[in-house]
Amino acid sequence: MAAILCFPSFSLCRTSTSAQRIPLKPIAALSSSGYKMGVSYLLKQGQTRLFHELPSGLKMEVITQKAKTPIEDEREKGQRPPLVFIHGSFHAAWCWAEHWLPFFSNHGFDCYALSLLAQGESDSPADKVAGTLQTHAADIAHFLKTEVTSPTVLLGHSFGGLIVQYYIASIRNKDIVGKNSHPELAGGALVCSVPPSGNSGLVWRYLFSKPIAAFKVTRSLAAKAFQTDLPLCKETFFSAEMEDHLLQWYQELMKESSRLPLFDLRKLNASLPVPSVPESSIQVLVVGAKDDFIVDAEGLNETGRFYGVSPVCVAGVAHDMMLDCSWEKGANVILSWLNTL
Template identity: 35%
Template sequence: MSLEVIHRPSATGATGAPLLFVHGSYHGAWCWEEHFLPYFAERGHDCHAVSLRGHGGSSGRDRLHDLTLDDYVADVVEAMSQIDGTPVLVGHSMGGAVAQLVARDHPEAVAGLALLNSVPPAGLGPESLRLIFRHFRDLRALRAFNKGAGAFPTRLFYSDALPEAERAAVAARVQPESDKVNYAVNKRVLAAPSAPPVPLLVLGSTADRVVSARSVQATAKAYGTEPVLLDGVGHLSMLDPRWRAVADRTHAFLKAMAPAQEAPK
C-alpha cells in the first residue's frame, strides 16, 4: 500500500504540535493544500495531510468500493508512524469519523482531536430524512456520480459564496467514494463515548447542508463538550470563502490545548 502524505514543514521551526489532516469523502489530501497547510505551518506546526487509500495519489483506486472505515483507520495510523512527535488529528466530515476511531483505539498516539463538520458517533442516519426532503436532487446526483455518471453536486457541499470558477476547479478534482464507507457512516460509527479520549474540538456550521448544526451538537454532547458553530460556512470548510474563521478557531483550540508549545503569532 502506497500512501500519499503531503508535508508542509513549520515555517518558524516546529514549536507547536505536529498536525495530521484527514480529508472527508470524495476528496483527498489536496483539499488542505491551498489554505490550511500554509496557515498552520506559519504558526509553528509541522503539517501533514494524508490521502486515504483509493484517494488522491494513494494506491487502491482499483478496489475503491471494497474499502472500509477500518482500512482508512489503518492508513491514518500508518501516516502517524511517519511523523516525529505525537500529532493532533484534524478530521473533516468522514475523516472526522476516522479520526475518532483512531483516537479511541490509540489515545496514547494522539495529542488532540479537531473535528470539522464531522460525522457524529451515531452516524449520519438521523440526517437522512432531512437530506431526502430538502436535497433529493443533489442526493440522486451524488449517487449517480458515485457510479461514474454525471457531475458532482457542488451545491450540497460548497458554500453559495464560493465563486463559480473555484467551485468548478474543486469539483474537477473530486472522485467517487467507497460504497462500503458511505454505508458505514450512515450507521453508528462508534459506541457513544463518556468523555473525549484526548483534548477535543467539535466545530461545524449553521450553513452546512451535509452535517447539520444538530449533528454537530450531537457530537459535542456525546463527548460532554460544547460545540463551536460558525455562520455562513459550507460543508467543505477548508476551501470555503470563510475558511480563515475555521482555521482561527482551530488554532485557538491548539493554543489552549498546549500553550507552552505554541509558536507566537
C-alpha cells in the same frame, strides 16, 4: 427506502517536547502521465508530495508543509504538535493544501495531509471500496508510528471526521485493537463531521423536514451529479459567493479524487455508532458550518454531546470549510483551540 436514500460516504491532551522528525523521502516529481488523477494538483511553495508505504505494500499520498515560522524557545516549540489532516469522500490531500496547510505552517505547525487509499494519488486496494473504519484508522496509525515521533492532532472533515472518531475510540478501547496499536494523540478536531451514529439520522431528518434538500443531496452525492452540475456542486459544498472559476477547478479535482468509495455504507452503518470514550480522555474540538448543506445542526450537536463539549458553529461558511470563500474563519477557530492544548 432508507437504503435507497442513504447518502454516500461524502466528505459528509497531551504535549510533548520530543523532537519531531520526518523520515519520509521525497520522490521525483511525477510526469503528467504518472498521475492517477486526471487533473494534477500543483503544490504550493514549501509543500512536498511524498508516498508512505503501508504494510500491504500499497502507498499512501502525503502532502507535507513544515512549520514556516522559526521557533527559538524549545518549550514553546514543544507545545506545537504536528497536525495530520484526514479528508472525506470526493476529496484528497489537496483539499487541505490549498489554504489550511499554508495557514497552519505559517503559525509554526508541521502539517501532513493524507490521501486515503484509492483517493487522490494513493494506490487502490483490490476491492470494490477503499476500506473500512478499521482499515483507514489502521493506515493512519501506521503513518503516525513510522513517520511522526510526537503526539499528533488529527483533523478530520466529514466522513474523515468519523474515521478520526473511530481512531480516538481505538486508543482507549483495547477490545478494538491490540495494545499500543494506535499511537496517542495530542488532540482531535472534527470539522463538519458525520456524527458518531453515522449519516442515517441525517437522511431521515432531511427526508421528513426538508424533502427537496434530501432529493438534492441524494442526487448530488449518491448519483454524483455534483460532478456535472455546477450549481448543485456549489450548493452542496460551497457558499453562494464562491467564484465560478474556483468552483469549476474544485469540481474537477473532486470528480477525479475518488476512484473507489471510502466505505460500503451498508456495512458501515451496521457497525455504528462508534464506541464511546471516557470523558476527558482526549481533548476534542467539534466545529461545524452554519451554511452546511450536508451535516445539519442536530448532527453537529450530536457529536458535541458525544464528547461532552460545546460545538462551535462558524457563520458564513459551508460544508467545505477548508476550501470555502471564508476558509480563514474555521482555521482561526482551530488555531485558537490549538493554543489551549
